[in-house]
Amino acid sequence: MKTPTLLVILFLVFKLAFSQRESTNDFFHYYHNSPTRDYTTLLIAPGTMGPNALPIPDILNGQVGTDSQFKVSIDNYYRDEDDDNGHTFKLDFRFPVVQNFMAFGLEWNLIDYFRVTNEVRDIIQLYKDDPGWSTDLGDIILKTFIQLTKEKRGLPSAMLVSVLKTTSGSIFDGRYTDLPAHWHYASLGKKLINHEIFRWQLNAMLGYYFWQTNQDDLEQNEGPLWGIETQFNHKKLEYAFGISGYNGWKFYGNDKPIQFKARLILTNEKFNYFAEYKTGLRDYPYTSINIGINWHPLSPFKLSE
Template sequence: MRSIFLLFVFSMLTVGTFAQEEDWTWWNEINGWEPGMPSWRTFLTISPGYLGPNALPVPEVKKGFVEGKKQVEIAGNVHLRKGDNTQDVSGRFYYPFAGNKIAVEVYGVMFERYAFSEEVRDERAARDKDGKGTTIGDLYFSTQLQLWKDRKFPDALLRVTMKTASGGALDAARYTDSPGYFFDLSFSKRFANLNNGWVLLPFGSLGFYSWQTNDDMNWQNDAWMYSAGFDLAKGKWNFSNSLAGYNGYKNQRDQPMVYNFELKRQLKRDALRFQLTYGLRDWTYTKFTFAYCWQWD
């Protein structure tokens, strides 16, 4: 009886191992992988054009000043792209202090649902055969320092942000499974008392973005980061338009550029926000964001 039991266990292990090997046959054939070649991870391209929409997105545009209210925001996001539609829930915590001279910010995707086509799967060398699943995203930690404000020249803000490697589903090419960082200087100048009470705020920024890759010859990709735009505000409404992006040096769809339109409605204490982000280059998604923001002094 004991011999029969051991034979049964051995048979199950053998079948399980065989099935596991068979599971990757489709990927090996599509990508030309053979025994002795480097790991499947080296077949991935760690750049915004070959990953999910939340892996290496163009950072949020800052506007030259520390916002004066503490904030907790919850947002629902829909990313539309041929062959890769993605939905997620993101969160943000923002805390200014020291007389609004410094602020800390923590944000990231708490839950992501994805579904991509075989064409997208094979282009990205993903190992998720059916292209469907859920995962969590990377967590970002940001510190912002008001350099100067309310002077004759434009306001200036320094932002330094670290990206963690908490995002999952590397095998589905959704996140990088590696850290990164970026920093930038943003500037703005407020022009009030325009026609009928409108306020104009032009802004812009320049910075640097770096993230780790899986290239043995170049372990990181470095990029110049930029943005430019303007706000129009009246009463409890704020309209924002901007262009933003960054330019990596490897020329592997690593130069994303996006257009942002944002509409924000201030409530009695809190706020509602709608944002459209349209990919112009490399990051080829159209993103819709609906957010509710709790605010307090």
């Protein structure tokens, strides 16, 4: 009995040792033109790439609104229990081409300044040594917002949001995917209390998320997108918090991220000042604090009554 038992133990040890990393036999050979630029082994999944590679979108409040938005912010993030931290300079532009009906938007993670140690590079399967603090260009994300219904009686306001993530971000250091992604969802908002100095509102989103991977047998991963938050407004203060996420369907890498998000906004006639806190609850190993300013002039275009 000793010999069979020993063989079983050896088999289990061997299996455990060599099953920690997925086989890369079916992966596309990205930038495989030199030993120092091989990104074949990267897992294209939200829980294994950089913090902005496959973002969970904002839930929003179901309204296109009347104001334009010009947001500038600095996102300061760190990887939970690992040595990966950095700062992202972000631009976010939204312009209603028709007030309360349709708007276009552009979000740009203009530049990332970060440090990823070799220990974290091993986790994300990036075989390029840590060069110290580095900078990479980020993705440009294009958005369309269309008002579907306005809130009345028992019905919430509803807005269709359609988003395309371009391939402008750099795959160097595993910060972005260098692959397209798109997501489409309905943003809903319903006021539960609506007084002059205090408002309580529930917001939600429901849709679908698609992103490209680097596997021959799974060129696209996808799954449902969801989120819910509660929002409070008191005079010039707005506070909201909630959870959101999406689910991939193949269990490829860590592809079912869930996040907790909270924001605090000080509103003004011309400028809003905001701080946003975000942390991963599943398949998103980062925590961040984003601080910025939002100039929100009235859009000049509106529908006639």
